[in-house]
Amino acid sequence: MSDNDFTRADKFIEPPMSSHAYEKRLQAEVNNKQSNTEFRYPLSARTIVLPITSFLYRGKVSERRIIMTDGSNDDKEALYKLIVAAYNYVFYDKSAAKSAISVFIRSVPRFVSWLNTAELSNRYLILKEYEAYHFDKLNNHGGSSVLLVLRVIFTYGLDKTTELHEHLTASELRYLLDLSQTKVSPNLNKAQKSLASYFGQIDWLRSEDVGVGNELYTVLASPKLTINSLILTASTIVIELNKYKRELHSFLNSNKIDESYFILPNKLSHTKKREFVGNTIYQLISAYHDIQEPKEILKSALEVVLMSNVTNVKSFQALQPVLVSKLQCETIFKNKLREKTKVSIEFCAKTFSQVTSGNLFSFKMLQELTQCEFSSSATVLEELMFSWLMASLTVQPYDIPKLTKDSFRLLKVGGKVRHIECEYFKGRAKVFHTTRSLSSGSLEGQALLAHLSNFKQGKAVCSKKTLVISTGINSLVGVLSCLLSTNAMLTNITTEHLKQDNLPLVIPRVLVSLIQHGVYSIDVVSRKDNLSSEVILKPKQQTACSLTLFGLQAIKNSAVHAHSDPYTLHYLINRNSHTNQTEKENYLNSDNEEWMNSAGRITREVMLDIIKNVYDLGFESLVNDEKKETIEKFNSEFMAVTEDISYKTGEMLARLKIITEQKKGKVNEVGILALSDIKDTESFSPLYVIDSPVTAWKMNNYIHEFNTNYRKLLSRSPEYLYKTAIPTVEWVEYTLSQLSKGSQIAGFDLFKNAQKNGVKVSVFHSI
Structure with missing residues (x-):
């Protein structure tokens, strides 16, 4: 064996210790507060422990063991070693991605469970056999393959660490490398994500009690109505929140409330911090009641301040009456028995939150509003609404977080902004694309201008959000539901819908019903004495829903569906973020229910035939020589047809002139005589210019x-x-x-x- 060979077959491997010994050693290190990042399982280990892990969607997953039992098969032994090496990389390598633990836990336990008992017929088809087994188990033939995630484990073990290269023989390494090249079966059942498909899976929204009713639920089948409602909702929220911030800025400055009012002392206990927040809120409400004729918009803004600094929805509902009158404010805030002039500490402790940052008007945001000149950053909810608006303009979801203020172009006339456009770099296509121009007078244009005013040049205007459905008022989705339920915001959104030809109020109603009544449950079955742990999703409620709210991809696809029409010849410039060929293949199909319903089967066939044979000549798929020959042949036929049409047109015009027997006038191609006293040969009058x-x-x-x-x-x-x-x-x-x-x-x-x-x-x- 040469010195350059990457195998280490003759290297001594220490005898394996029992799993109990490893656990005892690990626990001793933890007890001694020593770092356990260097503890790694040897490749000979056949029991590994998955520690307690917390996930965003699954919650906390308890500790489990993975036991590899079949040591009689050399191929299985190589795979066991691969799994141990991947485990060491995922849990103990500082360069490993945060998502690597989730990938390992999702794929390895069930693969080992199958591998321990599987009878292998072909050593190179192990992964394909596992894929087939998984398709049979889930009855998901043609769907997403389990190998998509499992192949990542091969990458962790073979490419991200040198452990296997140091201990495995050359033949074992070549075998694992060959397995890593196993082709994954394509997903034939992949469906396009859209708002219609998302809400179509939540049929309980059709009910009248917890849903929105059958009539409004049916509106969701129309991408045009749904997208228009979403645009109006998002735009109104951005505009109104911007107005609220300006009104709060004026209110705070007129009452000389400075930044110190909203800075929590660090050394206070949790209860004292909540008392501090409660006293500050009480001072704001008292100052509001001291105004003789307060504006309605200030009341709405303070309502959002209350919403942003409480612990739950019930606390917010209990606080809302404080804005009605000063008497109710005093009654709710002050002690009931003794020291009646002071704010109740007990009330503050159970009502207010001590967190200074949040999704709306938190104390951190209020600090910014106390400055002399109005300068405020965007709230988290405003950024979410902005991303929805960008997706409705068919901007790719992956490109939306990359947008900066410089990505937008303002078209001014007479010093005033008349239109706004977004020019951004498409990451996948590697080209620049410009969205359709929006009038500054439109609600959508006003919302974009209001949001961009919160940022400086070169700054990113939004960030990526994960929308887990929750009724908690401190969650992004929960505070959205609460905001949509307030009278002021709902009234403004309803007014904008009425202006658009009485557009159905579908998105606000559906969002509130889904967030408030939607329930999802996850049962985690952990069995330490077994080979794996299964995570089973069991929607037990009649109002079951997915874990997360619809994403930007669903909005983007629905926006394309809303405007997909092959007969848009009056559009001189294609403002879609894709080509006509892409639209034909991916959007004018069964996923676009409105397009399917707007044209019958025969009409669709005619339309697609015209698109294929008239607007798409199909030269792109040909090779160079064949392409050149085909283009020359087409041009030859095209010229022949053109000459033939020109000859027949001239012949027809000559015959029409004879038939009409007119000496004056002009006869066109359809035989209409345009009477005129002006001679056809009459020329323009000469112009004389003085050379001076x-x-x-x-x-x-x-x-x-x-x-x-x-x-x-x-x-x-x-x-x-x-x-x-x-x-x-x-x-x-x-x-x-x-x-x-x-x-x-x-x-x-x-x-x-x-x-x-x-x-x-x-x-x-x-x-």
Whole structure:
């Protein structure tokens, strides 16, 4: 064996210790407060312990053991060693990704459970046999393959660590490398995510008691109505929260409430911190009641402040009456028995939260609003609503967190912003793409401008969010539900829906019902004496729902469905973030229920045939020589057809002229006679230009005025710009060059002298 060989077959391997000995050793290190990051299982270990682990969706998973029992098979032994090496990397290597533990726990226990008892017929088809077994067990043939996750374990063991290369023979390593190249069966049952498919799985929303009713639930089948409702909801929330912040800024400054009011002392106990928060809130509400005629928007803003600093929804509901009158405020906050002039410590301890950061108007946000000049960052909920708006503009979900303020272009007319566009870099396609332009007068445009005002140039305007469904008021989804339930916000959203031809109030109603009544349960079955641990999802409730709210991909797909139409010939520029071919293959299909319903089977076949054979010639898939030959053949046939059509058109026109017996007028292709007294051969009248310095001055002035005002012309009178101004300036430039040199020089001197003395001669009176 050469020195360069990567095998270490002759290296001494220490005899295995029992799992009890390893556990005892690990516990001793923990008890002595020693670091256990260097503790690793040897490859000969056949029992490994999965420690207690907490996951976002599953909660806490208890400690379990993985026991590898079949040591009589060499192939299984190699796989066991791979699993141990992957375990050491996942749990003890500092460079391992945070998600690696989840990948290991999801894939390894059930694979080992199968491997221990499996009878192998072909050593190179072990993974395919396991894949087939898993398809049979879940009755999921054609669905997602279990090998997608399991192959990552091979990457951990073979590529991320050198442990296997130091202890395995060359043949064992080659065998594991060959197994890692096993092809994964494609997912034939993969369905496109959309809002319709997401809510379609939650059919209990159709009920009247806990849902939204059958009529409103049916609206969710229409992507256009659903997306429009989502856009109005998200835009209204962003705009109203921005108004609330400005009103709070004015309120805090007028009452001389500075930053120190919202800074919690660090050394206080939990109860004292909550008492501090309660006293501060009481001072804010008292200052509000001291105003003779407080604005309704200030009341709504303070309601959101209450919502942002309580422990739960019940506490918020109990606090809402404090904004009604000062008497109710005193009754709720003050002690009932003794020291009746002081705020109740017990009430504050059970009502208010000590956390200074949050999803809405937390103490950290209120500190920013106390500054003299209005300058506030965006709340977490505003960032979420902004990401929804970007997804509705068909921006790819992976690109939304990368957007900065520089990604947006403001089109101004007369110093005022008239339109807003987003130009961003598509990560997967490696190209820049521009979204459709939004008017600053539209609700959507106002929301984007309001959100961008919270950021400086170059700063990211939103971050990635995980929306776990929860009624907790401190969770992002829970506070969204609570905000949508307030009278002020719901009234504004309803008003905007009514303005849009009485658009159904589908998204706000569905979100509130889903968040408040949706229930999911996870039963974790842990068996320390068995080979694996199974995580079984059992929706036990009649209002079962998924763990998370719909994502940006579902919004993006529904937005495309809402605008998918092959007959959009009036769109001169494709504003979709994908090509027409992509839309045909991935969006004009059975996942787009509205498109399916809007066109019958025969109509769809005709439309798709036109798209395929007229708008898509199919040259892209051909190789070079074949492509060149096909294009030449097509061009030849196209020219022949064009000449034939031209000949037949001329022949038909000649016959029509004979039949009509008209000496005047023009006959078009459909035989309509346009009577006219003007001869067809009549030419334009000649123009005479005087070669003089004054003429040259006028022409220089016209060119100067055009260069100064063409943007205004474009915004106010584009037809005049294209049909009159541009042809005129082209003629002026050419004619000016034909004048004599003396006239050109003298005329230019006159023009410069007029500019120097502030003399301006306007030629575009329409602006």
